[in-house]
Structure formats: structure tokens, C-alpha cells
Amino acid sequence: xxxxxxxxxxxxxxxxxxxxxxxxxxxxxxxxxxxxxxATPEEVDEAVCKAQTAFFxxxxxxPKERAVFLNEIIQQLERTKTSILKxxxxxxxxxxxxxxAEYQRTIQQLSNFSEILIEGKWPTVIHEQADxxxxxxxxxxxxxxxxxxxxxxxxASNFPLAYSTIGGDSVAALAxxxxxxxxxxxxxxxxxxxxxxxVVEAAKTSxxxxxxxxxxxxxxxxxxxxxxxxxxxxxxxxTGSINGGKALLKxxxxxxxxxxxxxxxxxxxxxxxFPKKDTDLSLWATKMTVSxxxxxxxxxxxxxxxxxxxxxxxxxxxxxxxxxxxxxxxDFMVSPIICSNYNLRIEDLKxxxxxxxxxxxxxxxxxxxxxxxxxxxxxxxVKHPSLQQEVFGPFxxxxxxxxxxxxxxxxxxxxxQLTTSFFGSYEDEVIQDKLLFLAMQKAGRIIFDxxxxxxxxxxxxxxxxxxxxxxxxxFTAVGTDSIDRFSRPIVYQNKY
Amino acid sequence: xxxxxxxxxxxxxxxxxxxxxxxxxxxxxxxxxxxxxxATPEEVDEAVCKAQTAFFxxxxxxPKERAVFLNEIIQQLERTKTSILKxxxxxxxxxxxxxxAEYQRTIQQLSNFSEILIEGKWPTVIHEQADxxxxxxxxxxxxxxxxxxxxxxxxASNFPLAYSTIGGDSVAALAxxxxxxxxxxxxxxxxxxxxxxxVVEAAKTSxxxxxxxxxxxxxxxxxxxxxxxxxxxxxxxxTGSINGGKALLKxxxxxxxxxxxxxxxxxxxxxxxFPKKDTDLSLWATKMTVSxxxxxxxxxxxxxxxxxxxxxxxxxxxxxxxxxxxxxxxDFMVSPIICSNYNLRIEDLKxxxxxxxxxxxxxxxxxxxxxxxxxxxxxxxVKHPSLQQEVFGPFxxxxxxxxxxxxxxxxxxxxxQLTTSFFGSYEDEVIQDKLLFLAMQKAGRIIFDxxxxxxxxxxxxxxxxxxxxxxxxxFTAVGTDSIDRFSRPIVYQNKY
Numbered sequence: 001x002x003x004x005x006x007x008x009x010x011x012x013x014x015x016x017x018x019x020x021x022x023x024x025x026x027x028x029x030x031x032x033x034x035x036x037x038x039a040t041p042e043e044v045d046e047a048v049c050k051a052q053t054a055f056f057x058x059x060x061x062x063p064k065e066r067a068v069f070l071n072e073i074i075q076q077l078e079r080t081k082t083s084i085l086k087x088x089x090x091x092x093x094x095x096x097x098x099x100x101a102e103y104q105r106t107i108q109q110l111s112n113f114s115e116i117l118i119e120g121k122w123p124t125v126i127h128e129q130a131d132x133x134x135x136x137x138x139x140x141x142x143x144x145x146x147x148x149x150x151x152x153x154x155x156a157s158n159f160p161l162a163y164s165t166i167g168g169d170s171v172a173a174l175a176x177x178x179x180x181x182x183x184x185x186x187x188x189x190x191x192x193x194x195x196x197x198x199v200v201e202a203a204k205t206s207x208x209x210x211x212x213x214x215x216x217x218x219x220x221x222x223x224x225x226x227x228x229x230x231x232x233x234x235x236x237x238x239t240g241s242i243n244g245g246k247a248l249l250k251x252x253x254x255x256x257x258x259x260x261x262x263x264x265x266x267x268x269x270x271x272x273x274f275p276k277k278d279t280d281l282s283l284w285a286t287k288m289t290v291s292x293x294x295x296x297x298x299x300x301x302x303x304x305x306x307x308x309x310x311x312x313x314x315x316x317x318x319x320x321x322x323x324x325x326x327x328x329x330x331d332f333m334v335s336p337i338i339c340s341n342y343n344l345r346i347e348d349l350k351x352x353x354x355x356x357x358x359x360x361x362x363x364x365x366x367x368x369x370x371x372x373x374x375x376x377x378x379x380x381x382v383k384h385p386s387l388q389q390e391v392f393g394p395f396x397x398x399x400x401x402x403x404x405x406x407x408x409x410x411x412x413x414x415x416x417q418l419t420t421s422f423f424g425s426y427e428d429e430v431i432q433d434k435l436l437f438l439a440m441q442k443a444g445r446i447i448f449d450x451x452x453x454x455x456x457x458x459x460x461x462x463x464x465x466x467x468x469x470x471x472x473x474x475f476t477a478v479g480t481d482s483i484d485r486f487s488r489p490i491v492y493q494n495k496y
Numbered sequence: 497x498x499x500x501x502x503x504x505x506x507x508x509x510x511x512x513x514x515x516x517x518x519x520x521x522x523x524x525x526x527x528x529x530x531x532x533x534x535a536t537p538e539e540v541d542e543a544v545c546k547a548q549t550a551f552f553x554x555x556x557x558x559p560k561e562r563a564v565f566l567n568e569i570i571q572q573l574e575r576t577k578t579s580i581l582k583x584x585x586x587x588x589x590x591x592x593x594x595x596x597a598e599y600q601r602t603i604q605q606l607s608n609f610s611e612i613l614i615e616g617k618w619p620t621v622i623h624e625q626a627d628x629x630x631x632x633x634x635x636x637x638x639x640x641x642x643x644x645x646x647x648x649x650x651x652a653s654n655f656p657l658a659y660s661t662i663g664g665d666s667v668a669a670l671a672x673x674x675x676x677x678x679x680x681x682x683x684x685x686x687x688x689x690x691x692x693x694x695v696v697e698a699a700k701t702s703x704x705x706x707x708x709x710x711x712x713x714x715x716x717x718x719x720x721x722x723x724x725x726x727x728x729x730x731x732x733x734x735t736g737s738i739n740g741g742k743a744l745l746k747x748x749x750x751x752x753x754x755x756x757x758x759x760x761x762x763x764x765x766x767x768x769x770f771p772k773k774d775t776d777l778s779l780w781a782t783k784m785t786v787s788x789x790x791x792x793x794x795x796x797x798x799x800x801x802x803x804x805x806x807x808x809x810x811x812x813x814x815x816x817x818x819x820x821x822x823x824x825x826x827d828f829m830v831s832p833i834i835c836s837n838y839n840l841r842i843e844d845l846k847x848x849x850x851x852x853x854x855x856x857x858x859x860x861x862x863x864x865x866x867x868x869x870x871x872x873x874x875x876x877x878v879k880h881p882s883l884q885q886e887v888f889g890p891f892x893x894x895x896x897x898x899x900x901x902x903x904x905x906x907x908x909x910x911x912x913q914l915t916t917s918f919f920g921s922y923e924d925e926v927i928q929d930k931l932l933f934l935a936m937q938k939a940g941r942i943i944f945d946x947x948x949x950x951x952x953x954x955x956x957x958x959x960x961x962x963x964x965x966x967x968x969x970x971f972t973a974v975g976t977d978s979i980d981r982f983s984r985p986i987v988y989q990n991k992y
Binding site for chain 2: 138249258260416444454462472476487488490495
């Protein structure tokens with residue numbers, strides 16, 4: 001397969017800069033062969049200007065024409081599927097089944113958005129007729145939705161396909177009629193290039209305006225910064241760390257005309273578990289072990305905290321979980337940096353004498369993250385707010401509380417979350433109700449007797465949470481309602 | 497009527513502070529008799545804490561129960577209607593017909609929201625059934641909307657009823673299940689107190705939780721600042737100046753957990769007029785004169801700029817407009833400060849030698865704003881960006897352009913707007929299309945052959961614009977869709 005390392009500025013292939021970088025193969029523990037060239041300030045500006053120009057014609061396309069474009073992207077991806085999956089694996093160390101699943105998810109998202117456009121489910125049109133007899137005379141109003149303008153999408157490290165180049169944010173923006181400029185993630189710039197090529201090709205085939213899609217390489221912060229500050233950019237989608245997201249939010253808020261930044265940042269997705277005598281503890285433990293360790297736990301919805309009350313059932317549950325956990329193999333992480341960050345966080349945690357550790361299997365293979373299950377007493381947990389912070393990788397902390405009051409208190413101190421899961425429920429309904437209310441104030445999704453990983457992509461999903469899980473709990477990052485991120489109502493009065 | 501000058505902290509009447517102020521009667525040109533007491537930091541904190549506590553029970557009320565509450569507010573307002581209108585006039589100098597219209601608008605808004613709650617139009621529920629046969633198993637998802645949390649509403653100077661105490665923001669928040677804390681506007685604190693009393697009484701009668709509504713007096717910035725920074729506050733609604741709005745946005749963005757601020761700030765609502773030989777210029781002039789001068793032009797949708805091309809028709813139009821304008825009487829403005837700000841702006845404008853002025857009738861009555869129509873050449877207009885800024889009062893600037901290119905260029909340099917109105921259209925369809933696109937990028941509402949004042953309150957309205965017209969063009973300040981400002985989706989997985 002041919003990877004040029006170039007930027008795509010609309011359909012133009014462009015290498016103007018000299019800052020070069022390579023991606024890394026975690027399995028082979030070596031750099032991949034290709035050189036990528038960071039977009040220069042001039043190239044960034046070109047991409048945004050092209051997007052601004054494209055916006056005029058693109059916003060005139062009908063929803064059905066944009067559906068054709070999305071379907072054509074599917075066709076183009078299918079043609080290069082083998083290459084994409086190969087480079088995906090070479091740049092992420094993720095196994096083939098995950099590559100296939102994520103590829104399928106990307107196709108599914110394209111297809112879901114195409115479907116709502118074809119079926120007329122978006123935009124929502126509200127038409128109020130004129131009424132000449134009313135005093136004062138009532139004029140007609142037609143309210144519909146239009147794209148917000150050129151959108152910048154930051155590729156995510158942990159989803160080289162489904163939340164990167166033509167992932168959730170990009171497809172939602174294109175569906176709404178917004179040109180997209182992708183700031184490609186440097187860890188999988190090759191995957192990004194192949195996908196971008198497919199999108200650019202599809203844009204040509206379906207006669208979309210030049211500049212409707214650009215893909216820019218970047219190894220440092222400058223490209224992203226320039227994009228977020230560019231006056232031609234109308235909104236930003238980001239999936240990544242809390243610090244990264246906060247930096248972008250700050251930049252966007254300081255603009256002369258502030259723009260929305262949809263940042264999906266960090267979450268520990270607590271599980272509140274109330275095992276009873278008749279609970280199938282082994283089933284719970286299996287679900288949780290898989291959810292914590294699958295693909296090295298590199299998911300935004302990985303459960304990183306498990307709260308329970310001290311009881312014989314909780315002890316039995318923990319023993320079962322521990323046992324299952326110990327049998328899990330260390331798996332590759334998507335990059336050496338992410339792996340070493342994980343190891344550093346575990347080392348830091350090991351300084352806490354109050355925490356007990358139970359580890360999975362490791363074989364001293366570079367770039368793999370050993371599964372770690374930790375246990376702490378509730379009283380010790382609340383003393384260290386840093387223990388609430390997400391550990392990105394196959395780690396979870398089980399917290400044992402003496403009383404429901406201390407459990408509720410600890411839960412209420414947690415920051416915003418994408419999800420909260422209840423396994424079983426507390427015996428007192430009033431208290432359970434109170435816990436549920438607290439969960440609703442933190443999370444975008446409340447789950448009952450199931451783990452939070454495995455996020456559906458359909459319209460009923462709401463993948464968001466109170467800050468800092470996401471920057472805006474009103475908007476979802478997953479599912480077709482994410483089109484609301486990149487669109488806005490408009491009213492025509494006295495016309496239709 | 498009895499006005500105590502106290503704060504309402506839920507149903508508790510509270511005066512703890514010593515910072516007192518009075519409101520002013522512009523017609524009598526004297527202070528009103530009542531003393532109002534600014535809420536102390538302790539009182540502000542109490543109001544937010546009560547709202548937080550109330551949120552739990554309030555969010556459990558059904559939409560229909562909240563509709564009963566809104567209808568009960570209507571009943572309570574009707575009981576004190578005479579007093580409210582009297583104090584309204586004493587504190588604003590606005591005439592009785594305007595007081596009645598705004599009162600009616602307030603009632604209409606309460607009734608509109610009550611209606612969507614009763615008819616089940618909010619929340620929107622999306623239910624996806626489980627599917628055990630799918631691989632992997634599909635769990636059920638139920639998505640609905642809930643209130644975002646306690647909302648702070650800043651009363652607007654120019655709408656003592658419809659955009660203040662129980663105005664658009666407050667009723668949208670209550671409808672969504674959010675407790676409301678009003679920062680009462682100091683210019684009409686008495687009107688605010690009477691309305692707050694009605695709301696608090698209605699809350700009791702309809703068994704709403706204590707603290708669901710509070711009303712705080714404030715003469716300086718401290719109360720508002722404390723409210724926006726309070727960790728118990730989830731969102732802010734504001735109608736006022738660009739500087740005021742920007743200050744609140746900055747405060748909210750600097751919070752540990754940033755919250756949305758819906759600020760409706762400033763707009764000049766340009767009219768782009770293309771008179772033809774057969775145009776009824778006198779009709780246009782009448783509509784525009786009323787729109788610019790009615791109630792001293794103190795509306796966010798008052799047209800402050802009129803763009804036209806140099807032509808005999810434009811000259812005839814201007815003569816007609818000028819003639820009508822000169823016959824308009826100076827009218828009272830809502831406060832001496834707003835009136836003197838208006839006069840200062842006019843004086844500043846008079847320093848521009850390129851501008852010609854045509855004034856309405858004045859009679860040296862204090863606190864009245866003389867209608868002013870100004871005229872400038874397009875080439876001079878674009879040299880002075882300050883001429884784009886809103887002049888709050890009965891003023892409009894007519895700009896004559898040599899060519900359509902210079903007109904388009906000047907229009908494209910304008911900041912975000914609530915509205916843009918086209919009177920007639922440019923002869924070349926491609927150019928007209930380009931102008932329309934530009935308008936769509938600036939404004940939330942595009943109007944054809946009509947003036948922007950007289951904003952409908954129904955669902956099809958979108959009262960918003962690109963920054964700085966409003967802080968977020970995705971959300972409306974008027975109409976029942978403003979409930980989206982104060983609500984958010986939530987998903988229950990594997991439950992229903």
C-alpha cells in the first residue's frame with residue numbers, strides 16, 4: 001500500500017513543511033516505515049479557507065445528496081478495507097477482531113446517518129402558517145436546521161477509525177452540511193491517510209464541492225491550536241485527555257467569537273454493586289473482567305471504579321473477580337507512550353499503602369499493559385481525590401464501604417461521568433432512589449445490571465456526561481443525535 | 497400595594513443586608529418610594545442551596561404537575577394584575593398599552609409551556625427495545641430529557657415582565673424541571689417583587705418543593721457574580737448588554753466545571769432594501785418607522801441599520817421615511833441611565849461629519865429619547881466599524897451604497913445578528929442567493945418584506961444569532977424550544 005505522509009487539503013495532496021514523524025508498531029516494537037509531514041500554518045489556513053468556500057455549495061446540497069456522499073464513502077472504504085485494517089493494526093497493536101469490529105462500527109455510523117437523511121428524519125421542519133385575521137397579523141414561520149459551518153475534528157488515539165478521520169464527529173458534521181477538517185492523530189497517521197483518501201475520492205465521485213473534507217497531519221500542538229483559533233472554524237470535536245480538552249476549551253472561549261468545543265475527556269464509569277445471596281456473582285465477575293481488560297481497557301467507558309458495601313457477598317464477589325482477573329493476559333496498548341503512562345499511574349498507585357493489588361498475567365512483552373485489580377477501604381478512598389482520576393488501561397479499583405452513607409458520600413464527591421452502572425440495588429427504595437438521582441446528575445447514561453462498554457450507535461444513545469467527562473452534557477458523541485452538535489435552527493419569516 | 501423590598505428565598509421573605517436602592521419613575525422624573533435590599537452573600541448562598549435541595553423533588557414532578565404549577569402562576573398573576581401593571585409603569589415609563597401587551601405575552605408564554613407539557617410534546621422519548629438474538633446481544637435503551645439543574649435568570653431592563661422574573665427563561669427552566677433563582681433587575685425591582693410573590697404563592701398552592709423559585713435584589717455586580725460562580729448553579733439565562741454578557745461568559749468559562757450561559761446581547765438587525773418602481777414605499781416607510789421608534793426603540797430586534805443601493809427609488813424611499821420619522825414624538829425611555837446613554841451615543845455619532853441627521857419631535861421632557869434617523873454613504877460607513885454597534889433607542893442609520901459589491905462587503909463585515917430582513921430582492925438571483933447565504937451565517941431569523949420587531953412566542957420561533965447577538969446560536973431565547981436551554985438527554989439502559 002502507498003502511504004505518502006502528505007496532507008489532504010481538499011483533494012490536493014500537499015507537503016509544504018519539514019516537521020516529519022513516524023508512527024509506531026507496538027507489536028513489533030518498532031517504528032513504521034512511513035514519514036508524515038506536519039501541516040504548515042499556510043496549509044492549515046488553506047484547508048480552512050477551502051472549507052469556508054465549500055460551505056456555500058455544500059450547504060445547498062439536499063440531505064439525500066449528502067446521503068449519497070456518505071454511502072459513497074462506504075464504497076470507497078470497502079475498496080481499501082484490507083489496506084486500512086493492515087495499517088490500523090500496524091499503528092495500534094490492536095488485534096484483527098477489534099480492527100474488524102471498529103471498521104464495521106465506522107461503516108455502521110456512516111450508514112446510520114445516511115439513513116436519517118434519506119428517511120427525512122433530519123432536519124426537523126416546523127411550519128406555522130400565516131393568519132391574516134389575527135390581531136396583530138400573524139406571519140408565517142418556517143423553522144429548519146442548517147449546518148453550523150466548517151468543523152474541526154481531532155482524531156482519537158484509542159479509536160483510529162470510529163472516532164477519527166471519518167468517525168462519529170466527522171460523519172455527523174458532514175451529514176449536517178458542514179465541511180470537515182480533520183486534525184489527524186499522530187499515532188495512526190497512516191490509517192488516517194488511507195481513510196482520508198477514501199473520503200476525498202467519494203467527495204469527487206459524488207460531486208461534492210472541493211474542500212468539503214481535509215486531513216492534516218500534526219505531531220505537536222500548533223496545528224490544533226491554529227485550527228481552533230481560526231475565524232473560519234465554527235465548531236470543534238475532540239476525544240482525548242482532560243488536559244487536552246481543557247486547553248482547547250480555553251482557546252475557543254478566548255476567541256473574539258467563541259465557538260463550541262465538544263470534548264469527550266475522561267470518565268471512570270463507576271459500578272455500584274449490591275450483591276444479594278441469590279446473585280450470580282460469577283456472571284457479574286465475568287462481565288466486569290471483560291469490560292475492564294478487553295483491548296487493554298483502552299475505552300472511555302471502561303469501568304475504573306467499583307463501589308460495594310462490606311458484606312460476605314461482596315467478599316465472595318471480589319474473590320471471584322480476583323480469580324478471573326488473574327487469568328487475563330497482558331495485551332498490547334496502542335502506543336508506547338500510552339503504555340508507559342499506564343505503568344507510571346500503576347506505580348504511583350502502588351505508593352498508597354492502603355491499596356491491595358491483584359494482577360493478571362504478564363510475559364515481559366514490550367508495550368503490553370498488565371491487568372491490575374486494586375482494592376481499598378472506603379474511608380481511605382475518600383482521603384485521596386486523585387484515586388477518582390481515570391487510569392487509562394486495564395485497571396479497576398474496588399472500594400469497600402462500611403455503610404451506605406459513606407458509599408453515597410463518596411459517590412457524590414465523584415466528578416461528572418459518562419456512565420454509572422447499578423448491579424442489583426440497595427434494599428431501601430428511598431436510598432436507592434437517592435442514589436439514582438445522584439447518578440442522573442453526573443452521568444449521561446445509567447445502566448442496570450450491565451457493564452458500560454459496548455456503546456450502541458443508534459439514535460437512542462446518549463454518550464456524554466457532566467464536566468469533565470464531556471464539555472457539554474447536552475450533546476452526545478455517539479448516535480445520530482450527535483448531528484445536533486454541528487447544526488442550528490434557522491427561521492424564515494413571511495416566506496413559506 | 498405593599499412592596500417590602502425583601503428578597504424571596506424560596507417562600508421566605510428575607511432582608512439581611514444594608515445595601516439599599518430605589519427604582520425610578522421616568523414619567524414623574526422622581527424616585528419611587530420603595531426601598532429594596534440587595535441580597536447578601538449569605539442570602540445568595542441560601543437561595544442556591546434551597547434550589548439544589550428542591551431540585552430532587554422538583555425533578556420527580558411529572559410534566560403535567562409542572563403544567564398545573566405554570567397555570568397556577570397565571571392565576572396568581574391575574575389576581576395582582578392591576579398592581580403589577582401600575583408598578584410596571586411606575587418603574588419603566590412605558591405606556592399602558594405596552595404594559596398590557598407585555599403582560600399578555602408573559603401569560604401567553606406560561607400558557608404555551610403549560611400546553612407542551614400537557615400535550616406530551618416534551619420530553620421527547622426514544623425507546624429502543626432489547627434484541628436477544630442480535631450478536632452481541634442488544635440491550636434496551638430509553639432516552640428522555642431531564643432538567644439540567646438550578647438555573648439563574650438575570651432580569652432584562654427592557655422587558656420587566658416577559659424577559660424578567662417569570663419571563664421566557666424562567667418559565668422554560670421551570671417547565672424543564674429546573675429550580676429558578678432570579679437576579680432581579682434593579683430598574684424594576686418592585687415589579688419583580690410582585691411577580692415573584694405570585695410565583696411563590698403558586699408554588700405553595702400547587703405543592704411544589706420549597707426553594708423551587710427565589711428572587712434576589714441586586715444593585716451592583718456582586719450578586720450576579722456569586723450566582724454564576726456558585727457550584728450549585730447549572731445554567732444561566734441573561735438578556736442585556738454585550739459587555740454584561742461577555743463578563744458572565746468569562747466567569748462561567750473560568751469555573752472548575754464550566755456551565756452554559758445563554759446571553760442575548762446586542763443586534764442591529766439590518767434591513768437590506770431593494771425598492772423597485774412599483775414598490776409601495778410609503779408602506780415600507782411606515783412599517784420601518786414604527787419598528788424603529790415604538791416604545792422608544794428599546795427592543796433587541798429594533799432595526800438599527802438599513803442598507804440600500806443608490807437609485808432614484810432609494811432616494812424616494814428615504815424622503816418618505818424621513819418625512820414619517822420627523823412626525824414621531826420623543827417617548828419615555830425605561831430609565832434615566834438608558835436615556836442618557838442613548839443621548840451620549842447620538843452625540844458621539846454627531847461627531848461624524850459624513851452622517852446627516854433627521855430628527856423626530858421633542859419637547860424637552862426629561863427621560864425621553866428623540867427619534868433620530870441618520871444617513872451615510874457606504875464608503876464612509878465601512879471606514880468606521882463602531883457604526884455597526886447597536887444604539888439602544890429610537891435610532892436607525894440608513895447606508896447608501898454605490899454598488900451591490902460594496903453593499904455585500906459591508907454586510908459581510910457585520911457581526912452576528914438576531915435577524916436580517918430583506919425588503920424586495922436584488923435583481924440578479926445568484927447575487928441575491930449569495931446575500932441570503934451570508935444572512936444565514938449571521939442571523940437566526942431571516943425575514944422577507946417585514947420588520948423584525950414583534951417576535952412570535954410559539955415553537956417555530958428561533959430568537960438567536962451568531963456571537964455577539966447571542967452566546968449560542970443553537971438555542972433560542974423565545975418560543976417553547978427554549979426548553980432545550982435548560983434540559984439535557986439521559987439514557988436508561990437495560991431497564992425499560
